[in-house]
């Protein structure tokens with residue numbers, strides 16, 4: 001299976017025509033609203049003015065523009081405006097890639113949170129944003145405002161179920177590259193392996209990613225010409241030397257390495273690391289987890305988590 005090649009680029013005023021085309025096609029396919037969506041009044045000139053301020057994102061599928069949004073910072077909040085994906089390109093992760101890239105650029109700009117305004121007549125749109133970790137913060141009928149905090153490392157993110165944990169892993173994977181180390185911290189059954197499954201999906205490696213209980217480490221080669229995933233269970237590992245002794249079929253410099261139970265052992269593997277802490281509530285029937293991601297070391301200096 002060849003994956004569709006979705007690319008998301010940061011664009012300025014020069015992309016006004018492409019952005020408008022996408023916005024028109026995307027909004028044209030939606031139900032007619034009363035009052036009409038503000039986007040329907042956009043012209044090349046008005047889009048150019050918006051993009052000239054703080055830019056936007058243009059998603060392409062095999063080179064064709066299929067998704068767009070405009071970034072609009074207001075104080076500490078970056079509003080995502082004119083978000084749309086053309087009908088023919090839906091269901092291929094374009095919307096999610098746009099959101100992930102928008103979150104990252106807002107984070108880089110030092111924003112505290114990201115917001116969108118959706119129409120209450122379009123509950124599926126509201127649900128889409130909720131699935132992306134946004135929460136409804138205001139309802140000025142017919143407009144619903146949703147926000148997502150960028151302070152993941154500080155407050156922890158609520159992860160309601162295993163599927164959401166895999167989605168979070170996939171999101172984290174997008175920011176990883178060869179040589180990166182991810183340390184997973186959490187009690188028995190916290191969801192470390194589940195998170196790693198998402199990481200593997202996001203990286204496009206061969207699965208299945210399972211608990212490496214009977215092997216200390218497993219190498220998952222990429223299926224998309226990317227980096228392999230090295231999945232280590234340090235639970236029964238005495239120390240780093242043992243990991244070296246494993247003679248893995250991949251160099252850690254050329255792989256993403258994720259270590260369960262690695263706290264106190266795996267830090268020495270690389271100067272920089274991402275620490276993913278997974279906590280759970282006391283109630284036995286409570287499936288939700290709290291996850292915080294913290295970056296440590298120079299690798300993340302320019303792009304902290």
Ligand SMILES: Nc1ncnc2c1ncn2[C@@H]1O[C@H](COP(=O)(O)OP(=O)(O)OP(=O)(O)O)[C@@H](O)[C@H]1O
Nearest residue numbers: 159160161162165188189190191192193194287289
């Ligand atoms: N919100 C959630 N996040 C992650 N897993 C969840 C969640 N809710 C339920 N689960 C379930 O909890 C279990 C977590 O198991 P998993 O093997 O991922 O944990 P682990 O931290 O790797 O455990 P171990 O310490 O044994 O390696 C899975 O069966 C998963 O489906």
Ligand SMILES: [Mg+2]
Nearest residue numbers: 192193211260
């Ligand atoms: Mg595990």
